[in-house]
Each structure stands twice: as structure tokens, then as C-alpha cells.
Amino acid sequence: MDVKTADAALLQTRYRLTRQRSGVLHALGDGAHLTAEAILERVRSEQPQVSLGTVYRTLEILRGLGLVQAFTPAGGASLYEAALDKHHHILCTRCREVRNVTIPGLATIASEAAGRLSFDDVDYALTITGRCPSCSTEERASA
Amino acid sequence: MDVKTADAALLQTRYRLTRQRSGVLHALGDGAHLTAEAILERVRSEQPQVSLGTVYRTLEILRGLGLVQAFTPAGGASLYEAALDKHHHILCTRCREVRNVTIPGLATIASEAAGRLSFDDVDYALTITGRCPSCSTEERASA
DNA sequence: CTCTCTGCAAAGCATTTGCACATTG
DNA sequence: CAATGTGCAAATGCTTTGCAGAGAG
Numbered sequence: 001m002d003v004k005t006a007d008a009a010l011l012q013t014r015y016r017l018t019r020q021r022s023g024v025l026h027a028l029g030d031g032a033h034l035t036a037e038a039i040l041e042r043v044r045s046e047q048p049q050v051s052l053g054t055v056y057r058t059l060e061i062l063r064g065l066g067l068v069q070a071f072t073p074a075g076g077a078s079l080y081e082a083a084l085d086k087h088h089h090i091l092c093t094r095c096r097e098v099r100n101v102t103i104p105g106l107a108t109i110a111s112e113a114a115g116r117l118s119f120d121d122v123d124y125a126l127t128i129t130g131r132c133p134s135c136s137t138e139e140r141a142s143a
Numbered sequence: 144m145d146v147k148t149a150d151a152a153l154l155q156t157r158y159r160l161t162r163q164r165s166g167v168l169h170a171l172g173d174g175a176h177l178t179a180e181a182i183l184e185r186v187r188s189e190q191p192q193v194s195l196g197t198v199y200r201t202l203e204i205l206r207g208l209g210l211v212q213a214f215t216p217a218g219g220a221s222l223y224e225a226a227l228d229k230h231h232h233i234l235c236t237r238c239r240e241v242r243n244v245t246i247p248g249l250a251t252i253a254s255e256a257a258g259r260l261s262f263d264d265v266d267y268a269l270t271i272t273g274r275c276p277s278c279s280t281e282e283r284a285s286a
Numbered sequence: 287c288t289c290t291c292t293g294c295a296a297a298g299c300a301t302t303t304g305c306a307c308a309t310t311g
Numbered sequence: 312c313a314a315t316g317t318g319c320a321a322a323t324g325c326t327t328t329g330c331a332g333a334g335a336g
Binding site: 072088090101106113116118122123125126127131133136 | 217235276
């Protein structure tokens with residue numbers, strides 16, 4: 001879903017399409033994983049008066065509508081991204097960069113596990129951690 | 144690993160085995176998933192003067208030694224448990240109870256995915272969310 | 287006896303919220 | 312115009328930390 005479609009999606013709801021909300025959607029338009037603070041910076045480059053509170057309130061609404069996905073790495077601020085396909089995250093523990101990974105077959109595994117315990121209405125999130133190729137290289141060089 | 148073994152493991156390190164650290168290990172001895180605050184309560188039933196700061200400092204050390212595992216559910220305080228086998232978590236989004244799940248085959252899937260991106264030193268955590276059986280029942284009853 | 291640990295309280299950081307004014311539909 | 316949204320700043324909740332005295336080895 002691109003930004004224009006997302007703007008339109010917002011209009012279909014009880015929520016108003018404001019300059020600020022559109023700004024948040026645009027900030028996430030390139031697929032980046034951003035903290036609320038980083039989103040604020042992007043939005044402020046166009047609309048200098050926007051507040052962090054508004055960014056958080058907006059992200060919460062967009063998450064409820066399924067337009068945004070949130071992901072909280074251990075020991076850090078939450079990262080937000082546009083909700084495109086279902087995917088998972090791999091986080092470098094050294095540089096903290098996050099990349100997306102798609103894992104076919106995980107849906108089946110997770111719902112089987114949930115089924116064994118009779119859970120309903122199931123969702124799941126896999127986070128992989130490790131050293132990314134460039135951090136591995138740098139580390140070996142300095143060791 | 145039981146508590147006595149864990150006490151011993153701590154002695155093998157540069158860390159001192161204090162009453163407080165032993166208390167935290169005991170608090171986790173029954174396999175519960177506890178917040179730092181809940182651990183403090185348990186420890187205080189034996190040692191009323193222990194502080195929350197000490198609990199956090201101790202948990203961090205124990206985590207570094209691999210004696211404790213931490214898990215942070217979306218929008219809540221971190222939960223700590225004794226590190227036994229490798230397992231994952233299923234969280235009821237209504238009552239917030241956490242249960243353990245073991246998922247054979249996940250290790251393979253995760254390391255394949257990480258390998259495709261050339262990540263080293265890989266770990267992974269799967270969190271499943273949903274409605275537990277009793278919450279499902281209650282919800283249907285009240286609907 | 288030395289070095290590490292602890293309690294306390296203050297600070298830190300991400301996130302949420304109350305309120306009066308501004309804006310949307 | 313009525314209802315919703317916004318900026319601001321204070322409040323919140325979890326976690327971390329500086330310091331001076333206590334305790335482990």
C-alpha cells in the first residue's frame with residue numbers, strides 16, 4: 001500500500017485526515033524502520049510545529065488500522081514501519097540495523113504450536129539477532 | 144539447572160555470591176515468569192530490605208551468565224525466568240499470562256534465514272500471541 | 287583489608303495524557 | 312458548527328546510576 005492509498009484508507013474511517021497524520025504516513029513511505037523520534041524529525045522538515053505526542057497518537061491509530069507495524073528491539077525504543085507484507089526482523093546486535101526477512105512456513109509452525117495449547121486468534125513475531133556481514137568483517141579486522 | 148547448581152555457577156565467576164543474588168535465584172526457582180517488581184516481592188518475603196535496583200543489577204548479571212532469560216512483551220515490563228531449555232513464549236493478549244512453548248525445527252528455519260543474509264552468531268526469539276482457552280470461553284460467555 | 291556489592295534516592299528515557307485552543311468534515 | 316485533533320508540558324512506568332556505607336572473600 002502506498003501513501004496515497006493509505007491516506008485514502010484513513011478517510012474511510014471515523015478518523016480525520018489531518019496534515020500531521022498524512023505527514024507520518026509519508027515519513028514511513030520509503031519502508032524505513034524508524035523510532036517515533038526519527039519520524040518526528042522527518043515530519044518536522046515539512047511541518048516544524050508537530051509534536052512528539054501527536055506522532056505517538058497517530059502511530060497508535062495507524063497500528064490499529066493495520067497501516068503500520070511496530071517492533072520493539074530488546075533494550076531500545078520501538079521501531080515503526082509501513083505495514084506491507086507479513087515479515088519478520090533480523091537485528092544486528094552491534095550496529096543495531098534492522099532488516100526484513102520473510103520466512104515461508106513459519107505461519108504453519110506457529111499456528112500448530114498455538115493449536116496444541118488451544119489458543120485462538122493467533123499472531124506471532126520472530127526476531128532474529130546476530131552480527132551483520134559488515135560488522136562481522138570489522139570485528140575480525142580489529143581483533 | 145536447579146538453584147543450588149546456579150549458586151555454585153555464580154561462585155565460579157568473578158562475581159560474589161551474596162544473600163541478595165541467591166535470593167533472586169531462589170525467587171525464579173519454580174520456573175515462573177516474573178517482573179522485576181514481582182521478584183522483589185518474593186525476595187523481600189525473606190529479606191525485607193532488598194531494593195529494586197539490586198534486583199535489576201542482579202538480573203543483568205545472571206542474564207550475562209546465561210542463568211536467566213528475559214522476555215519483554217509488547218507494552219509491558221520485562222519478564223524474567225530461570226534459563227532451562229531453549230523455548231519460546233505464547234502470551235494471552237487478554238489475561239497476559241505467558242506459557243512456554245518448544246518448537247522443534249525452528250532453530251533450523253531461523254539459521255537458514257540468517258544464513259541467507261550472511262549473519263553470524265545468530266539467536267532468535269519467537270513470540271506467539273492469542274487468546275488462551277479460558278479467556279476464549281469467558282469472552283464467548285459475555286458476548 | 288581490599289574490592290565488590292547494596293540501599294537509597296535521583297536521574298533517564300520512552301511513552302502517555304490532561305487541557306485549552308485549532309482544525310476537520 | 313460540532314466533534315475530533317493538536318501542541319504543550321507535566322505525569323507515568325520501567326529501568327539505570329551515583330554515592331557512601333556494608334559485606335564477601
